[in-house]
Every structure is written in C-alpha cells, then in structure tokens.
Amino acid sequence: MRLLSPTTVCLLGLGLMGSLAAAPAGHGPSQSLVSRPAVGKEDGAISVTSDSAEYCTQLTRNVDQLLAMPHGIPVGVMDDAKRLRTEGDTLCKHRHLRAGIARLRRALVLLEHSQEHS
Structure with missing residues (x-):
C-alpha cells in the first residue's frame, strides 16, 4: 500500500x-467542518504556512506566550506542553522541521484545549 x-x-x-x-x-x-481562525487572527483569514525555520520560531513564540499567560491549565498538561515545546525547538534547530513543527503544534493544541475546558 x-x-x-x-x-x-x-x-x-x-x-x-x-x-x-x-x-x-x-x-x-457542516459547521463542524468549518475551521476556526488561528490564534491572533481576528479577521478569520487562514494563514498559509510552510515547513520553515521561521515557522518553527513563530510556533515556539506562540507556545511560550500561552505558557506565560495566567490560566487554570492542569500541571500535567503544562509539563507535557513544555516537553513538547523543548523537543520541537530542538528538532527545528537541528533542521528536522516537520518533526519539530508537529511537536510545537501539539503543544499549542494541548494548551488551547485545556483553556477551553478550564
């Protein structure tokens, strides 16, 4: 296959x-298929991204901003997000962009999902 x-x-x-x-x-x-705008996008525009070092840096900053904000995110989720952020940043710095981006995106999803349910 x-x-x-x-x-x-x-x-x-x-x-x-x-x-x-x-x-x-x-x-x-259906409404469930309509994507919601990215963090910081008020106009609903979908940003086009690529597997680049700049995008890794942008994702790292986004994760850092969410980690720095006061919130009610459980400690376990925070630890997982911090670990994913560190792994993603390290992978990006070693030019493993797709793997790094995947971890950084996962960290963002964890943090955003936790905030929605807190």
Missing part, C-alpha cells in the same frame, strides 16, 4: 474544500 505525500493530501483537501464551497446552498460543509 502506497501512502500519499503530505503535499498530495493537502492539495486533495484544498480541492475538496473548493468543491464544497461551490456546492449548492444546503449542501455545503
């Missing part, structure tokens, strides 16, 4: 979203 590359999967997803947007009224995507 041959797996699709991440680029192919992304392009397929964009094609699906385009076809959903062109669907007649009443047949569009």
Whole structure:
C-alpha cells in the first residue's frame, strides 16, 4: 500500500474544500467542518504556512506566550506542553522541521484545549 505525500493530501483537501464551497446552498460543509481562525487572527483569514525555520520560531513564540499567560491549565498538561515545546525547538534547530513543527503544534493544541475546558 502506497501512502500519499503530505503535499498530495493537502492539495486533495484544498480541492475538496473548493468543491464544497461551490456546492449548492444546503449542501455545503457542516459547521463542524468549518475551521476556526488561528490564534491572533481576528479577521478569520487562514494563514498559509510552510515547513520553515521561521515557522518553527513563530510556533515556539506562540507556545511560550500561552505558557506565560495566567490560566487554570492542569500541571500535567503544562509539563507535557513544555516537553513538547523543548523537543520541537530542538528538532527545528537541528533542521528536522516537520518533526519539530508537529511537536510545537501539539503543544499549542494541548494548551488551547485545556483553556477551553478550564
């Protein structure tokens, strides 16, 4: 079985979203499929990102901001997010960008999810 590359999967997803947007009224995507804007995006625009050192730096800053804010996040989640942040930053610095970005994104998801449920 041959797996699709991440680029192919992304392009397929964009094609699906385009076809959903062109669907007649009443047949569009459900509310659960509509993505919410990224942190800091008030206008609802979706930012396009790439596997770059700059994006790693941006994600690291975003995680650091969430870790520094006063909040009711459980200690275990904070520890996991800090570990993922450290691993992600280290991987990015060693040019393992995709692995680093994956860990940094996971840290953001953990922190954001915890804030929504606190």
